[in-house]
Amino acid sequence: MTLFTSSHPANESTATGCTCSQDGPIKHLCVWLLRDALCPCCRGASRKTAKKKKTKTTESRASFSVINETRGFIYSVWTLSTLMVKLRARCLLVGDAAVGKTALSHMFHSDGTLFQKNYSMTTGVELLMKCVNIPETNNSVELYIIDSAGKQTLVEACEKMWGELSLLCLVFDLTSEQSFANCSHWMERVHAHCHGLHIPGVLVGNKSDLSARREVQVSVAQEWAQTQGLEYYETSAKEMENCDAPLLGLARAFHSLYQERRETIQNLSPA
């Protein structure tokens, strides 16, 4: 686990060893979308390809400009000769303090083996990464989960580290009416951060194991989620119930979005 600093994605790419410019099977159609910049290695790949195949370059440029309009959704795309696609998405995890955001992200990340009983308040932003394979495809989504502090006094400082978001996971505590009511404030903040751009998201009611203390009914939460365009899930990080479902659902939604964009690009490409 590392503390997230808002590094340029090109640097991230270099640090994680983006192989698109190397000789070998992994080549071509590598598109970097953030801050209007292609990463240095991808640009290199495009130039190399440009000398050899003019039509492919045109396609690559078209891809860039179209996906660029939707930046914030798709971080990087690289296509392998085996038609495997790896996507990278930044998923923001927000909600009031102590609703169980960190517990959920750790359970997801550790495949259900790490539940922290003692509360240790997140005071900044924690970054966790997990690769999710998309069923019935060769594709996968690398989810970068940005677990952000829920305490109001810390939110402003944390927001600077959110960066450009692809996905949203908004969490409340089923035993706290207040944490549910505050979800609308969280939505406003996220909308403002994304400049009104819609990103796929889920609403998660956590601590379903504490059924005797439930203050928010399923129907109420579901209805509100619908008005916000969010999928609704209930989880118990403590009892390992449904913990993976929200983030897996988001990875799939992100992949579907990629496929839609890809079709748009293919329709634009010269025959």
Ligand SMILES: Nc1nc2c(ncn2[C@@H]2O[C@H](COP(=O)(O)OP(=O)(O)O)[C@@H](O)[C@H]2O)c(=O)[nH]1
């Ligand atoms: N009963 C119960 N407690 C939980 C659950 N998830 C988290 N907690 C507890 O709630 C407290 C706050 O959890 P944490 O993940 O740190 O909340 P965060 O501030 O939203 O990140 C901790 O004491 C956790 O052990 C859950 O599903 N059920």
Ligand SMILES: [Mg+2]
């Ligand atoms: Mg936390």
